[in-house]
Amino acid sequence: MSVVDxxxxxxxxxxxxxxxxxxxxxxxxxxxxxxxxxxxLFGKAHTVMAEGGIAAAMGNxxxxxxxxxxxxxxxxxxxxxxxxxxxxxxxxxxxxxxWELETWGALFDRTRDGRISQxxxxxxxYPRLAHVGDRTGLELIRTLQQKVVALQQEDxxxxxxxxxxxxxxxxxxxxxxxxxGERVSGVFGYERESxxxxxxxxxxxxxxTGGIGKSFKVTSNSWEYTGDGHALALLAGAPLLNMEFVQFxxxxxxxxxxxxxxxxxxxxxxxxxxxxxxxxxRFMFDYVPDVFKEKYAxxxxxxxxxxxxxxxxxxxxELLPRDEVARAINAEVKAGRGxxxxxxFLDVSTRMPADVIKxxxxxxYHQFKELADVDITAEPxxxxxxxxxxxxxxxxxxxxxxxxxxPGLFAAGEVAGGMHGSNRLxxxxxxxxxxxxxxxxxxxxEYAGERASARPRVDDTQIxxxxxxxxxxxxxxxxxxxxxxxxNPYTLHQELQQTMNDLVGIIRRExxxxxxxxxxAELRVRARRAGVEGHRQFNPGWHLALDLRNMxxxxxxxxxxxxxxxxxxxxxxxxxxxxMDRTWRNVNLLCRLADxxxxxxAGDPVRGQISLTRETTEPIRPDLLALFEKEELVKYxxxxxxxx
Amino acid sequence: MSxxxxxxxxxxGDVQGGGLEDFEVEVNDGEVVLDIIHRxxxxxxxxxAVRWNCKAGKCGSCSAEINGRPRLMCMxxxxxxxxxxxxxxxxxxxxxxxxxxxxxxGFNYTKARQVPAFVPPEGLGPGEYRMMQEDVxxxxxxxxxxxxxxxxxxxxxxxxxxxxxxxxxxPRFLMRVAELDMHPLDAAEESGLDRKRTAQDEHxxxxxxxxxxxxxxxxxxxxxxxxALIPLKERAVDxxxxxxxxxxxxxxxxxxxxx
Numbered sequence: 036m037s038v039v040d041x042x043x044x045x046x047x048x049x050x051x052x053x054x055x056x057x058x059x060x061x062x063x064x065x066x067x068x069x070x071x072x073x074x075x076l077f078g079k080a081h082t083v084m085a086e087g088g089i090a091a092a093m094g095n096x097x098x099x100x101x102x103x104x105x106x107x108x109x110x111x112x113x114x115x116x117x118x119x120x121x122x123x124x125x126x127x128x129x130x131x132x133x134w135e136l137e138t139w140g141a142l143f144d145r146t147r148d149g150r151i152s153q154x155x156x157x158x159x160x161y162p163r164l165a166h167v168g169d170r171t172g173l174e175l176i177r178t179l180q181q182k183v184v185a186l187q188q189e190d191x192x193x194x195x196x197x198x199x200x201x202x203x204x205x206x207x208x209x210x211x212x213x214x215x216g217e218r219v220s221g222v223f224g225y226e227r228e229s230x231x232x233x234x235x236x237x238x239x240x241x242x243x244t245g246g247i248g249k250s251f252k253v254t255s256n257s258w259e260y261t262g263d264g265h266a267l268a269l270l271a272g273a274p275l276l277n278m279e280f281v282q283f284x285x286x287x288x289x290x291x292x293x294x295x296x297x298x299x300x301x302x303x304x305x306x307x308x309x310x311x312x313x314x315x316x317r318f319m320f321d322y323v324p325d326v327f328k329e330k331y332a333x334x335x336x337x338x339x340x341x342x343x344x345x346x347x348x349x350x351x352x353e354l355l356p357r358d359e360v361a362r363a364i365n366a367e368v369k370a371g372r373g374x375x376x377x378x379x380f381l382d383v384s385t386r387m388p389a390d391v392i393k394x395x396x397x398x399x400y401h402q403f404k405e406l407a408d409v410d411i412t413a414e415p416x417x418x419x420x421x422x423x424x425x426x427x428x429x430x431x432x433x434x435x436x437x438x439x440x441x442p443g444l445f446a447a448g449e450v451a452g453g454m455h456g457s458n459r460l461x462x463x464x465x466x467x468x469x470x471x472x473x474x475x476x477x478x479x480x481e482y483a484g485e486r487a488s489a490r491p492r493v494d495d496t497q498i499x500x501x502x503x504x505x506x507x508x509x510x511x512x513x514x515x516x517x518x519x520x521x522x523n524p525y526t527l528h529q530e531l532q533q534t535m536n537d538l539v540g541i542i543r544r545e546x547x548x549x550x551x552x553x554x555x556a557e558l559r560v561r562a563r564r565a566g567v568e569g570h571r572q573f574n575p576g577w578h579l580a581l582d583l584r585n586m587x588x589x590x591x592x593x594x595x596x597x598x599x600x601x602x603x604x605x606x607x608x609x610x611x612x613x614x615m616d617r618t619w620r621n622v623n624l625l626c627r628l629a630d631x632x633x634x635x636x637a638g639d640p641v642r643g644q645i646s647l648t649r650e651t652t653e654p655i656r657p658d659l660l661a662l663f664e665k666e667e668l669v670k671y672x673x674x675x676x677x678x679x
Numbered sequence: 680m681s682x683x684x685x686x687x688x689x690x691x692g693d694v695q696g697g698g699l700e701d702f703e704v705e706v707n708d709g710e711v712v713l714d715i716i717h718r719x720x721x722x723x724x725x726x727x728a729v730r731w732n733c734k735a736g737k738c739g740s741c742s743a744e745i746n747g748r749p750r751l752m753c754m755x756x757x758x759x760x761x762x763x764x765x766x767x768x769x770x771x772x773x774x775x776x777x778x779x780x781x782x783x784x785g786f787n788y789t790k791a792r793q794v795p796a797f798v799p800p801e802g803l804g805p806g807e808y809r810m811m812q813e814d815v816x817x818x819x820x821x822x823x824x825x826x827x828x829x830x831x832x833x834x835x836x837x838x839x840x841x842x843x844x845x846x847x848x849x850p851r852f853l854m855r856v857a858e859l860d861m862h863p864l865d866a867a868e869e870s871g872l873d874r875k876r877t878a879q880d881e882h883x884x885x886x887x888x889x890x891x892x893x894x895x896x897x898x899x900x901x902x903x904x905x906x907a908l909i910p911l912k913e914r915a916v917d918x919x920x921x922x923x924x925x926x927x928x929x930x931x932x933x934x935x936x937x938x
Contacts (some may be wrong), residue, residue: 076730077788078826079738093806134805139861142815142822149809167819173737174822185796195793205788228777257732291709297735401900402735405754407709525721538861569726572693573778576725 039223039498040233043462043490044070044202045483046476047222047237049209049264052080053172053187053465054448055243056179057132057472058479060242063186063201067480071183071203072224074244076260078180081245081257082468085172086300086398087166088154089469090462091129095146097345100161100240102126103662109463111326112158112356113426114605115455115620115671116277119655120433121454125463132469133165137657139185141178143167154629155305156164158356158460160330161345169300169398175465207233207322209263210581211501212271212444212521215491219271219443223501227578230571232502234437237494238486239479241445242268242429242438247281247593250586251422252380252529252536255287255298261582263590264450264569268429269588269645273438273623276452278427278589279596280606282459283541285360287421294406296421299381299399301461303416304353306395307342308383310364311415313373318379319352322363326670358605361420365541368419384412420541426459426606427596428452430625436475443482443491447475457605508567508580521566524580531558531586539594544610548598555591562587591645592626597622599647617673621652680729683762687715689727690769693778699767700724706757713741713752716780719789728779736898739827743780744769745754749829749896771832772839786844787828790852793881795874797859801867814863821858821907823899824851830903836886847883850893850903855880857907860914875915884908884915 039254046062048055051073073080092105104225110117110319114325133151137143143165144152154161187197194200209224221236244264248256265275286299304310312318320338323331331352332338338351353360364379374380383392389412392401396411403409403416429446430455439446448468455463508524509538538551565580602616603609629646654676660668668677685706688699704718713731720727731741733878734753741752746760746767760766817850830850836843848856859865860874867874879885889912891904 075732075738075740076784079732079740081733083738083825084733084735117876131805134808137808138799138805140859140865142810142819142862144819145812145815149811167822170737170823173825177822177824181796184792188796191792228781228783256739257734259732290709293710293714294735380795398737405736406711406756523721523725525725529721567725573728573781574726575720643800 039502040231041493042070042233042235043092044068044235044237044241045487046070046241046479047072047235047243048243048476049222049267050074050080050243050245050448050450051077051203051446052082052243052245053175053179053468054475055080055241056176056183057469058204058241058445058447058476059201059615060179060186061473061476062480065480066475067483069201070200070237072207072209072222072235073203073205074208074263075206077203077205078176080176081259082176083173084255084257085175085465086169086298087302087305087463088166088171088462089129089175090156090159090163090460091133091165091466092126092161092163093130093133093153093165094150094161096149096162097385098584100163102672104160105129106161106659107662108159109460110456111420112458112460114458114615115456116604117456118433118453118652119659121471124433124474125454125467128470129466132466132473136175136178136469139178139182141174142172154302155354156461157301157304157354157360159462160549164305166302168394169302169396171465175468183325195611208578208581209267210505211497212267213493213497213501214441215269215494217442218491219441220491220493223498225505227573230574230577232505234449234493234498236490237483238491239443239445239483241436241447241475241479242450243446243448243475244450246425246449247586247589248422248580250426250531250535250593251540252295252532253287254422255284255296256422261368262585263582264446265428265592266585266588268438268441268444268446269592269626269628271441271444272628273441273444274430274627275592276427276430277457277596277624278425278592278626279458279600279624280426281407281422281593282357282403282424282426282606283361283420284423285364285416285420286381287423288402288407289374289417289419290376290407293386297402297406298423299416299418300396300419301357303383303396303399306383307386308353308381309351309386310353310360311380311382312367313374314372318367318372319355319360319363322359322366323352324353324359326667327359331355338615356458356460358608361541361606364418364420374417378417380415381418382415384414385581389413422458422536424449424464426452426455427592434474435478436471437478445479447471457607469635500532505581507563508577519564522561524567524576524583526563527558527562527565527583528579528586530554531583531590534558535593536592539590539597542610545596545598548594551594552591552598552643555587555594559587559644588644591643595643595645596624596626596645617671620671620673623650623652624648625650684820685715685757685762686765687719688715688767689719689780691727691779692776694776697776698743699769710757711753712745712755712757712766715757715766716752716768719768727778728781730781737825739825739898742771742827742829742832744771744832746901749832751827751829751898754898761825768812771828773832773834773837774828779844783893784828787826787831787849787851790848791855793848794852794855795872795877798866798870798872800864801869803864810863817861818858820901821854823901824854826851827898829896829898833892833896835884835890835892836883843886847886850887850908852912853878853882853884854901854903854907857911860911875911878911879915884911886914
């Protein structure tokens with residue numbers, strides 16, 4: 036058996052972005068000894084890339100805002116597929132989570148009377164996003180990082196050890212959740228620097244690993260976004276919910292090729308930027324769907340008046356939810372009205388003075404200047420859709436963030452499903468991280484506390500199996516040469532990204548998704564032969580070979596669920612079923628590992644590794660339904676739901 | 680679009696030692712140094728160790744020295760080099776090498792822990808904070824820091840002086856002290872903590888002789904020396920006893936140069 040370093044903790048948090056750090060802070064404050072596992076360096080998580088802001092109905096800029104309005108906007112944005120209790124908790128608790136950050140040292144941009152400023156964003160009825168220029172995610176992660184340090188300083192004073200109650204394991208990756216029977220017993224992982232394996236024993240594990248964007252070629256996501264947490268949950272026996280819903284952010288950079296996909300914040304539009312096609316037309320006016328007709332301006336004049344007088348004018352259609360804008364851009368490009376590099380034009384240069392642009396959108400100014408030689412104060416940007424966020428994720432209990440079916444497993448942030456329904460509104464991600472990160476940390480600490488005297492046992496055979504799995508890439512060469520030569524993990528990754536981009540992308544067709552499932556089966560077989568050179572110390576080829584397992588699992592979930600859902604809704608658009616279908620409104624699709632024993636038919640495209648089941652969602656609570664007008668509800672809900 | 684073959688020298692090795700390795704590698708229009716490093720991984724050196732995350736200049740992971748200058752690889756475009764120029768990429772010199780371009784930046788995390796955290800004002804609950812934009816502007820500039828540690832790498836106090844690392848927090852964390860000291864609601868003083876004093880006594884502010892190297896390499900354009908370190912020095916000691924403050928003021932009055 037392998038010699039593996041073992042430690043005991045009460046709560047282990049996998050992931051050190053916004054959700055993971057918020058969970059860790061909460062668990063530690065509630066008395067649990069908490070370990071945080073961080074795939075990168077502490078403070079580098081993908082959360083730093085969030086730009087626009089944190090949505091919270093504080094009502095600082097428009098006093099008409101409150102949690103009910105925020106809840107309504109969130110449900111509309113998600114096309115009513117949201118796990119409504121999550122949307123309710125999120126809308127109710129977000130303001131407290133933002134204010135709390137100030138007490139930890141965050142410095143948001145201010146209103147004239149000294150409160151936290153709030154900006155407009157797509158799908159939000161009022162200015163709602165607390166922000167710091169266009170680097171809000173950095174402020175969030177740094178504030179949480181510094182709060183972790185503050186707690187460590189307290190512990191140092193008391194115990195003489197900074198890490199006695201809260202420790203960050205930097206540059207470590209978890210490859211397996213360990214179990215004692217049905218219950219979680221800890222995690223198995225490796226340290227990048229040394230390549231050594233370790234086991235953290237704990238009754239409660241919070242998964243907060245973010246998203247899956249690195250399975251797509253054009254993406255705004257960073258290298259860590261390989262669906263690790265989604266896969267860990269599946270492998271531990273927990274189901275994933277509604278994985279077909281993948282958000283393509285409408286505005287990513289399209290040129291030069293090496294930066295294709297890098298995000299252009301929605302704040303550009305929130306602050307007045309407009310979208311034009313090659314004919315100079317503000318085309319979004321042609322793409323307002325019926326369900327949103329009453330809320331959006333019909334003329335440029337009305338749209339332009341809205342910025343100064345939102346009470347008497349309707350909002351510009353550039354501020355429709357992201358799925359609508361992304362589809363519209365896609366359609367314009369397809370119709371031959373795109374920009375030279377295959378996007379459309381996003382212009383602030385004719386809308387605001389140069390100094391205002393530089394002050395409000397400093398990162399965007401910098402990004403285009405440095406990477407594309409474009410001065411956004413003088414000329415328009417070229418933008419197009421980029422894979423940005425997965426709405427689907429681990430199925431969780433709304434109040435406790437507990438994963439379904441695996442006692443001791445919790446999930447928060449992007450890796451958890453349900454909150455955003457079929458499409459997430461901008462700004463609702465950072466608030467989601469804080470609200471449900473805290474809840475996950477709270478309930479994980481409580482769960483661990485209840486089991487302090489009867490901790491689950493870690494099974495040595497699971498450790499050995501995990502170690503063998505992790506070491507397989509080093510022995511690919513020479514093992515069963517009849518299978519074929521070792522595969523280059525980088526090549527496999529590129530093929531996977533191309534497959535998902537082309538065949539399960541923004542517009543989906545049945546035959547293409549079937550083709551994708553076949554290609555995924557082929558890649559699964561080849562990935563078993565992924566081989567690496569060199570040794571275990573900081574070896575990126577090895578890390579990628581291990582991440583491939585996760586990306587392949589998650590990609591199969593996306594493709595299978597997308598094939599099953601025969602309608603278009605939010606982040607799932609079917610060319611062969613272009614309309615939203617009310618009978619699908621209350622249907623969740625759950626993905627489970629087909630053969631949890633591990634002997635799955637990896638090479639069989641029909642069986643694959645994932646099985647799908649349908650489930651009917653819980654009816655929306657009547658007092659929450661009463662927040663909407665009947666006329667609006669009939670557009671979304673099936674007849675029988677309306678009369679219940 | 681035009682491609683060409685570029686010559687690269689990349690430092691490879693570990694704590695035991697190493698050296699520059701030569702590569703010839705394809706470069707395409709619009710690419711940055713990090714793209715080329717990734718191409719080397721995918722085609723020639725699969726185990727070439729490098730840190731990176733966002734590839735958009737926001738996370739500060741891919742710091743290295745390119746032709747001897749500390750830079751982010753993701754924000755260094757290949758077009759700034761001539762096509763026949765050899766591009767040399769080496770790890771940050773101030774920190775111990777782990778492998779190839781990856782260094783042990785633990786120094787920075789140790790220093791971060793030594794700066795006492797924000798002290799919330801008594802009697803103000805969540806949601807009751809009121810601060811004017813002009814009062815948070817200064818600290819906000821410092822909070823733009825992405826912790827790439829290029830300033831820490833270039834600072835000559837520690838660059839070739841391992842012995843100073845104990846006493847000196849480096850520009851990034853002296854700036855953190857300045858940020859908290861300038862925070863309109865930080866209640867450190869009320870709690871008996873004099874941040875200016877600790878900057879001098881515990882974080883080695885006196886070692887800094889304001890040569891502005893840190894400001895020059897900052898990818899966020901933060902004016903570390905002018906806006907954080909010099910004001911902190913001014914607050915920390917009586918100006919007439921610190922000739923460097925006098926000198927700094929002279930330098931500061933020059934018109935702002937580029938870079």
